[in-house]
Amino acid sequence: MILLDRVSKTYNKALGPSLDRISLHVEPKEFVIVVGQSGAGKTTLLRLLTREERPTSGKIIIGGIDYDKLRDKDIPLLRRKIGVVFQDFKLLPNKNVYENVAFALEIVGVPNREIKHTVPKVLDIVNLKGKEKRMPQELSGGERQRVAIARAIVRQPRILIADEPTGNLDPKHAWDVIKVLEKINRYGTTVLLTTHNVEIVNKLKRRVVTLQHGKVASDRANADYKI
Amino acid sequence: MKRKFITFGRIIHTGAVNFLRNVSLGVAAIAVMVVTLTIILFSVIANATFAHTIQQITDKIDISVYLNDSDTAAQSKQLVSSLKQLPNVKSIQYLSKQDALQRYLAQNNGNDTLLSAVTQSPSNPIPATILIKPNDLNKINDIKDYLSKPDIKALQSNDPSYSGDRKKAIDNITGATNTLQRIGAVAVIVFTVICALIIFNTIQMAIFNRRDEITIMRLLGARTSYIRGPFVVESIIYGILSAVLSILIINSAFIASSNALQASSLGLLDISYASQWFGNNFLKLLTMQLTAGILIGTVSSVIATRRYLKFKVR
Ligand SMILES: Nc1ncnc2c1ncn2[C@@H]1O[C@H](COP(=O)(O)OP(=O)(O)OP(=O)(O)O)[C@@H](O)[C@H]1O
Numbered sequence: 001m002i003l004l005d006r007v008s009k010t011y012n013k014a015l016g017p018s019l020d021r022i023s024l025h026v027e028p029k030e031f032v033i034v035v036g037q038s039g040a041g042k043t044t045l046l047r048l049l050t051r052e053e054r055p056t057s058g059k060i061i062i063g064g065i066d067y068d069k070l071r072d073k074d075i076p077l078l079r080r081k082i083g084v085v086f087q088d089f090k091l092l093p094n095k096n097v098y099e100n101v102a103f104a105l106e107i108v109g110v111p112n113r114e115i116k117h118t119v120p121k122v123l124d125i126v127n128l129k130g131k132e133k134r135m136p137q138e139l140s141g142g143e144r145q146r147v148a149i150a151r152a153i154v155r156q157p158r159i160l161i162a163d164e165p166t167g168n169l170d171p172k173h174a175w176d177v178i179k180v181l182e183k184i185n186r187y188g189t190t191v192l193l194t195t196h197n198v199e200i201v202n203k204l205k206r207r208v209v210t211l212q213h214g215k216v217a218s219d220r221a222n223a224d225y226k227i
Numbered sequence: 228m229k230r231k232f233i234t235f236g237r238i239i240h241t242g243a244v245n246f247l248r249n250v251s252l253g254v255a256a257i258a259v260m261v262v263t264l265t266i267i268l269f270s271v272i273a274n275a276t277f278a279h280t281i282q283q284i285t286d287k288i289d290i291s292v293y294l295n296d297s298d299t300a301a302q303s304k305q306l307v308s309s310l311k312q313l314p315n316v317k318s319i320q321y322l323s324k325q326d327a328l329q330r331y332l333a334q335n336n337g338n339d340t341l342l343s344a345v346t347q348s349p350s351n352p353i354p355a356t357i358l359i360k361p362n363d364l365n366k367i368n369d370i371k372d373y374l375s376k377p378d379i380k381a382l383q384s385n386d387p388s389y390s391g392d393r394k395k396a397i398d399n400i401t402g403a404t405n406t407l408q409r410i411g412a413v414a415v416i417v418f419t420v421i422c423a424l425i426i427f428n429t430i431q432m433a434i435f436n437r438r439d440e441i442t443i444m445r446l447l448g449a450r451t452s453y454i455r456g457p458f459v460v461e462s463i464i465y466g467i468l469s470a471v472l473s474i475l476i477i478n479s480a481f482i483a484s485s486n487a488l489q490a491s492s493l494g495l496l497d498i499s500y501a502s503q504w505f506g507n508n509f510l511k512l513l514t515m516q517l518t519a520g521i522l523i524g525t526v527s528s529v530i531a532t533r534r535y536l537k538f539k540v541r
């Protein structure tokens with residue numbers, strides 16, 4: 001599903017590489033946790049997958065799409081296949097909860113009828129029923145997080161990338177979010193999750209990839225948190 | 228296919244909504260566009276009116292060729308048909324001595340001295356006459372040259388007469404038309420450029436105001452055309468509004484001038500004809516204005532969005 005072969009990314013030559021010859025292979029339907037200290041390169045790795053950034057060197061293939069052969073005009077199609085929960089949410093401040101989620105469907109030409117049908121179901125999954133009309137600034141951090149998740153999964157992507165989706169949540173809400181991700185994963189979506197949260201990692205017992213200074217320090221199945 | 232229609236509808240909807248939200252931003256763009264389109268419209272109307280005036284004067288002009296009383300019928304017939312061959316000759320009318328006399332009497336009706344001089348004379352003093360109407364007054368020399376050939380000249384009792392006093396009026400109008408065309412062309416170009424620049428600026432500002440939204444749309448997989456579309460739609464709305472406004476301005480100018488001015492013309496411009504022509508060609512002119520407005524809006528917004536919405540992966 002996801003294949004990285006000796007991928008490096010250097011933003012600024014003076015600062016050295018943010019990712020240094022990363023190789024990673026993720027099977028379809030796998031649930032992979034990426035951990036690492038702040039600045040280890042987790043977000044950079046995810047940005048390469050969504051083609052927000054180009055690797056300085058190395059090969060990336062996702063769902064059969066070879067990024068070397070990807071033209072700029074085909075990037076939208078790639079991004080439609082990947083759902084992303086951004087570390088900073090990236091919600092539209094002038095749209096309410098419902099509209100923020102519907103937006104992801106509108107821009108790809110989904111008919112209104114289908115939008116009206118799908119969005120409430122997804123908002124139900126993330127426990128935001130009854131908050132459809134709220135604006136993002138009227139939501140708690142955890143609620144915003146869940147809107148971001150709803151938007152990422154509403155198109156039923158084959159791959160879901162979640163960048164610290166539990167970042168500013170209390171343990172209970174953090175765990176609610178993780179349960180949603182597990183549910184999505186059970187339905188067959190490949191999940192890539194980055195987190196600092198030791199408890200979550202230990203409780204999940206999934207494959208854990210540890211990044212350190214832009215390198216893969218370890219890659220273990222059914223693993224605990226370890227840096 | 229269906230999704231394309233839905234997407235198209237959403238682009239238009241978003242463009243219209245954004246237009247309403249940014250009206251204050253769009254006012255400047257609409258204002259210059261109205262000026263530009265009004266200049267275009269005025270030039271077109273003035274052009275048509277001048278052409279009409281020239282045509283009208285040209286129609287009244289003819290060349291009279293006076294024959295000898297001694298010319299035979301065959302000779303006159305021969306001359307008429309040879310004149311018909313000249314490319315610049317529009318029509319020819321042959322007046323016998325009797326017809327020419329009638330015409331002379333009619334033309335000088337009221338001028339008793341002239342009339343009595345003619346009627347008192349024992350025989351008809353007016354020669355048989357050939358009246359020539361030219362196609363193009365500026366090429367009248369072709370006909371002149373032909374008439375002054377010795378063998379043709381021999382058939383004539385007098386030099387041909389040209390209703391040449393009108394030539395000056397025609398030169399004036401032709402000059403005015405040319406000047407107007409030149410001024411109009413320069414003004415249209417200048418204002419179109421200003422218009423494009425202001426649309427550029429408006430779009431740049433709108434893009435800046437919505438940069439977060441645009442980034443998010445990109446990240447969620449929106450195509451560039453979907454992001455750009457609403458900006459183009461917005462500019463097309465400017466174009467349509469400006470086209471309608473320019474028509475209204477010219478229309479009310481005609482109404483105002485017909486109320487205020489007693490005279491039916493302003494300088495060389497025949498306002499009553501211009502107003503009538505405007506009315507008769509209203510739909511065509513409206514279409515022209517809409518086309519021009521939509522074209523200016525589309526082209527400048529496509530260029531502007533190309534420039535500011537460039538999609539580059541680092
Ligand atoms: N756009 C950029 N330009 C220059 N350097 C960057 C850029 N983005 C990230 N970096 C650098 O790359 C390194 C990795 O950053 P990254 O955001 O991937 O870390 P992270 O593992 O996601 O950290 P965190 O846990 O704090 O989110 C950091 O040293 C960061 O300063």
Ligand SMILES: [Mg+2]
Pocket residue numbers: 042043044087163
């Ligand atoms: Mg990060």
